[in-house]
Amino acid sequence: MHGWGGKPLTKTTEMLRDKLGDRISTFAFDYFPWSLYWASDKHIAPCLAQYINDVSQAHDKAGGDGKVVLVTHSMGGLATRYATLPADKVLRVITLGTPHLGSPLGGTAAADLRETLLTHMGREEPPGASGGHCLAWHEREAPLLEGCGPLPPYLPHGVTISQIAGDITVDRTLFGFHLYSLPLSTDGVVPVSSAHGYATSGVGPPSGAKVQSRSDPCRADFAMLYAAAMQINVPTLLFDYITMQDLQRGDRSLAVNGLSLAAMLIAACGHLDLPADPKAIDQVVEMIKELPAAVPVQPKPTADASEVRFDGIGEFSLALTAADLLAHGYVNKGNLYEGPDAPCVRYAHDGHPLDFSVESPSGRVLAISNSSGDKTLHTHVGNIRANSTLNELRTAFSGHQIEEHLDHDFGQGTNGVIVNGPGGSIAFGLADASPADYTTGRARITYLNGVGIRGHAPTSAEDGC
Numbered sequence: 188m189h190g191w192g193g194k195p196l197t198k199t200t201e202m203l204r205d206k207l208g209d210r211i212s213t214f215a216f217d218y219f220p221w222s223l224y225w226a227s228d229k230h231i232a233p234c235l236a237q238y239i240n241d242v243s244q245a246h247d248k249a250g251g252d253g254k255v256v257l258v259t260h261s262m263g264g265l266a267t268r269y270a271t272l273p274a275d276k277v278l279r280v281i282t283l284g285t286p287h288l289g290s291p292l293g294g295t296a297a298a299d300l301r302e303t304l305l306t307h308m309g310r311e312e313p314p315g316a317s318g319g320h321c322l323a324w325h326e327r328e329a330p331l332l333e334g335c336g337p338l339p340p341y342l343p344h345g346v347t348i349s350q351i352a353g354d355i356t357v358d359r360t361l362f363g364f365h366l367y368s369l370p371l372s373t374d375g376v377v378p379v380s381s382a383h384g385y386a387t388s389g390v391g392p393p394s395g396a397k398v399q400s401r402s403d404p405c406r407a408d409f410a411m412l413y414a415a416a417m418q419i420n421v422p423t424l425l426f427d428y429i430t431m432q433d434l435q436r437g438d439r440s441l442a443v444n445g446l447s448l449a450a451m452l453i454a455a456c457g458h459l460d461l462p463a464d465p466k467a468i469d470q471v472v473e474m475i476k477e478l479p480a481a482v483p484v485q486p487k488p489t490a491d492a493s494e495v496r497f498d499g500i501g502e503f504s505l506a507l508t509a510a511d512l513l514a515h516g517y518v519n520k521g522n523l524y525e526g527p528d529a530p531c532v533r534y535a536h537d538g539h540p541l542d543f544s545v546e547s548p549s550g551r552v553l554a555i556s557n558s559s560g561d562k563t564l565h566t567h568v569g570n571i572r573a574n575s576t577l578n579e580l581r582t583a584f585s586g587h588q589i590e591e592h593l594d595h596d597f598g599q600g601t602n603g604v605i606v607n608g609p610g611g612s613i614a615f616g617l618a619d620a621s622p623a624d625y626t627t628g629r630a631r632i633t634y635l636n637g638v639g640i641r642g643h644a645p646t647s648a649e650d651g652c
Contacts, residue, residue, distance in 0.1 A: 188216045190261020191318045198463040206472045223316040232269035243276045260462045274343035281349045284461045287388035288381040291444045294323025327387040344395030352382030353456035354404045375451020376458035403467040405456035493563045498610030509550035531652030544652045554639030564635040578628025598648025605644045612644035
């Protein structure tokens with residue numbers, strides 16, 4: 188998940204897939220249109236929570252265990268905390284440069300530097316966007332700025348959070364000789380203390396989440412830094428002297444912040460490049476490999492659309508309701524004699540071979556009819572289908588109650604059979620034949636009429652109502 192002002196972490200997902208192969212499936216959550224707003228915004232945290240739940244359920248339905256690992260960058264880590272996470276499904280949250288204690292570039296005082304950063308990113312802060320404002324630096328348990336709401340809540344008990352901080356050091360050289368180094372202790376936007384600040388960033392002690400902290404150190408050459416600073420119009424005179432003093436005092440001054448922002452542009456572990464820094468990715472891969480091996484996806488067998496059971500056909504069962512049918516795109520067509528308010532109505536879907544008889548007051552499905560006369564339908568028991576003989580049907584269902592309607596009493600002057608079993612009844616139409624063929628069982632099935640609850644099997648006379 189990307190951060191403030193960012194775009195989907197496509198490169199990160201590609202690198203993780205390359206290193207972990209089919210051990211993982213990767214998904215990139217995209218909230219780019221709202222990424223300049225605060226992490227708790229209704230378009231960010233709640234949507235992320237739903238997205239995580241959807242991914243987990245999809246993996247579960249595919250035969251996996253539904254477990255997820257969240258890799259987040261910058262404000263994305265805070266959005267993860269604001270989201271309502273399913274603790275039993277989230278194995279680990281990995282944050283890359285997440286400002287748990289804010290950023291020196293947040294708030295009102297650093298608006299100019301923040302605008303410089305946005306210009307470099309090709310973005311412009313829209314009116315009312317609160318992300319940059321709410322990312323202001325705050326000390327342990329101190330509240331966020333006015334209008335930003337409560338501090339991000341801690342993660343659920345048992346979830347491991349692994350914090351990775353970018354840590355830039357600037358090297359000062361002269362004619363190829365190393366003079367000294369300026370340890371900035373930041374990725375250019377988020378100080379190491381903030382990226383490692385989860386444990387002190389909420390109200391009270393963490394709620395049982397396991398906390399790990401790591402760094403991704405990198406170096407930047409001052410000569411290249413000077414050029415980068417000029418590129419973004421950050422003052423560079425007296426950088427060395429003033430910045431060294433401020434760093435020794437722990438003061439995040441304008442000089443330190445300006446130098447840090449310039450360093451971010453050229454350092455491999457700089458804030459914007461941190462999610463795709465190979466060293467950071469290697470740490471993420473190591474953390475994922477530490478987890479218990481994922482349950483391999485075991486594809487669940489899909490329902491045979493042509494299989495007829497006592498309680499349903501294919502994916503459809505007699506346990507469905509009118510509301511379920513509407514969700515599948517079926518429409519109340521009324522019945523032959525009355526409109527859609529009749530006590531029993533037919534639900535149909537253009538282009539679909541099955542119709543449903545529904546009891547209007549209760550909304551329960553009474554029968555599923557093969558209204559198209561589909562001859563590919565076959566029974567789960569005995570594989571009885573169109574052109575099977577009556578004798579084959581009798582043998583297949585010998586342990587069930589069989590009703591044979593052989594006196595042209597199956598409806599519209601036809602003959603047929605109803606087999607009653609657990610959960611419902613199956614209706615079969617029979618072709619015209621001689622009495623001897625019916626007696627010996629040589630008569631053949633024309634097609635399967637459908638299934639229904641006991642007493643509502645769809646015959647040629649009616650569809651189950």
